[in-house]
Every structure is written in C-alpha cells, then in structure tokens.
Amino acid sequence: MDLGEIVLATSTNLLEGVTVTESRPVIERVEDKLVFNVASSPLNSGYDGMEVLQRSPNIWVAPTGTILMRNEAATVMINGRILYWSGEELANYLSNLNSEDIQSIQIQTNLGANTDAESSGGVINIILKKKRLGFRGNFRNSFGYSSRTC
Numbered sequence: 001m002d003l004g005e006i007v008l009a010t011s012t013n014l015l016e017g018v019t020v021t022e023s024r025p026v027i028e029r030v031e032d033k034l035v036f037n038v039a040s041s042p043l044n045s046g047y048d049g050m051e052v053l054q055r056s057p058n059i060w061v062a063p064t065g066t067i068l069m070r071n072e073a074a075t076v077m078i079n080g081r082i083l084y085w086s087g088e089e090l091a092n093y094l095s096n097l098n099s100e101d102i103q104s105i106q107i108q109t110n111l112g113a114n115t116d117a118e119s120s121g122g123v124i125n126i127i128l129k130k131k132r133l134g135f136r137g138n139f140r141n142s143f144g145y146s147s148r149t150c
Contacts, residue, residue, distance in 0.1 A: 027057060034058065034107040038099060039129070049097030049126070058107050059124065065091030069109060072121030079128055103127045 026041045027034065036056050038044060043052050054061045060068045065088060067074050076083045076090060083090060106125040 030106075032108060032110050033125075034109075036105040036107065038102045038104055043099050045100050047099040049094035049099070049102065050091060052099050052102060052105070053094065053124070056105055056107065056124075058109060058122070067124065069107075069122035069124070074121040075123045077123060077125040080125060097126075097128075101128050103129045 024037045024040045027036055029035070034057060038052055043055060047055075050061060050065070053059050053067060058069060059074070062068065067076060067090070073086070076085075076094075083093070085093060104127045106123075106127065108123040108125070111120075111123065
C-alpha cells in the first residue's frame, strides 16, 4: 500500500512563560535530625502548634499537654533557643502558635553537645517563619447545648 508523499507543516506556538516551582518533601533526614516541613504539608494552615506536634513523627503529646519523646520529657526549642517552660505554660504557648507561622520542626532523638545534660527525651526545635508587619487576629468559639426534660 503506497501512502504517497506526506508533508509535515511547521507550526509556531509561542509560550508566554514557564513557571518552575519547587517543594520540599514533607519529611526528610538532615544529618542527625528528622525534619518535618510543616509549610509543605497539609497541616500548613488551620491548626495550632499543639495539633501540629501531635501529628509530627516520633512525638507523643499527652492529654495533659506534656510533650514526650522516647517516653521521657522532650526539650522544646523555638528557633534554636530553649524554652524553659513546662506543663501548662508550654501547652498554652504552643496552642497560641498558628501552623501558618511554623516553617518546620526539627526532631532530634540523639542528644548533641548543644543540649543540656538534663535533656534525656530528645530535642524538638520549632523553626518559625519571619514575622510580618501588621496585625492579625484569631478567634475560636465553641457552643454546646443540652436539652434536659424532667
């Protein structure tokens, strides 16, 4: 079967622009730390700091607000500075942090030279995004209704 001569016509379609985007993996290992990139995870908006920690790997948050790693109290740091709060104070602070403000959480189970000798559970370093200028508000509300008939 002879198809004859086939001629291909040239076409010029111009692209207006190309956008290349990069996203980090949600969980990655960097040196001796496990890094949970909150900004590239589904937890990047609508959660508070305690809810993000509850969903982070290797971290267990007790109902009382105690943060544990390897069944021992963890040392919590914000941008590399140790928070010397514990219990309810730490839970209140982390509950007031928005997940939109958290860049990543570095989880270190092996203690290094930069940690206290009292730290036995591990180190959690919460890296915050740069602060924006201006005001931002947050409002949470709950409502309960109970109907009792006598």
